[in-house]
Amino acid sequence: MYKIITKQELAAKIKLLEVNAPDIAAKAKPGQFIILVVDETGERIPLTIADYNIVKGTVTFIFNEVGKTTKQLGSLNEGDSIVNIAGPLGVPSEIKKFGRVLCVGGGVMIAPLHLQVKALREAGNDVTTVIGARGEDLLIFEQKMKKVSNKVYIVTDDGSRGFKGFDFLKELLKAESFQRAIVMGPVIMMETVSEISKSFNIPTMVTVTPIMVDGMGMCGVCRVTVGGETKFACIDGPEFDGHQVDFEELVKRQRLFLPEERLSSMFWEKLGGGCHRER
Ligand SMILES: Cc1cc2nc3c(=O)[nH]c(=O)nc-3n(C[C@H](O)[C@H](O)[C@H](O)COP(=O)(O)OP(=O)(O)OC[C@H]3O[C@@H](n4cnc5c(N)ncnc54)[C@H](O)[C@@H]3O)c2cc1C
Ligand code: FES
Structure with missing residues (x-):
């Protein structure tokens, strides 16, 4: 059993759970995920590791309540337990010095992207981060991203905050050069950003779900x-070349x-x- 240590609601239907899982925390790396089963009769759902703490022995994941299992997960409270968590799973992200890296995150996937941004900075990269959401009220991790990135841009679909849509990226890429792009978010967003980065010949990794x-x-x-x-x-995976997916x-x-x-x-x-x- 995996006990919930912390629960937070970050925005409407977006929840954070920090869970006691020392074996997973000891091996976790940015880009990896877990598969959990909420109760004895539950289905298996994958969630990306958004943070881990080896000293506390905890793993954190952040999820959107989109269907039955994520709603059930979101109904649990601090002190409750999750029946099973398998992980860490998947190939960790490649973290090394690339030079200037563009990290683009959308929706709930901004949270695990934060872990990658932190690791890329520690590896000596200059990281420009773009975070996006449908509207300002659904934007998460803005302050956390500002702490770990060299520069942060904000994008919303409805224009309620920052740039409206991802078209501004073309201007950014005309003005500045990047050696790598990392994109995590809804499929349509990853596809759009990959198309733009392809026209600027920037190797781009996307996380497929x-x-x-x-x-x-x-x-x-x-x-x-x-x-x-x-x-x-x-x-x-779950990370693959965005120009090939x-x-x-x-x-x-x-x-x-x-x-x-x-x-x-x-x-x-x-x-x-x-x-x-x-x-
Ligand atoms: C490697 C990996 C990492 C993931 N990391 C996260 C994460 O960190 N946070 C998070 O909130 N979600 C993440 N997901 C997606 C998450 O697993 C699904 O949202 C979840 O399984 C939905 O279960 P459900 O029973 O609540 O909803 P379901 O009843 O299964 O689905 C409800 C709705 O969500 C859509 N949906 C279901 N699965 C996915 C999916 N994989 N991608 C996009 N839409 C989907 C369905 O089409 C449907 O419209 C990840 C998926 C993968 C494969
Ligand atoms: S989930 Fe079964 S092969 Fe990947």
């Missing part, structure tokens, strides 16, 4: 096409079980958060 089951390279559910080859995001296929595969997911979420809400059956 397909549906996963075992997280061990056996079920094949997480397959993505990268440069025409089939890769398993759980063991070959087939984003269209990724979106299609993410939506494979949409009707079942909606039904499961509806049952969960109708039963007042008491339906613990797997979808």
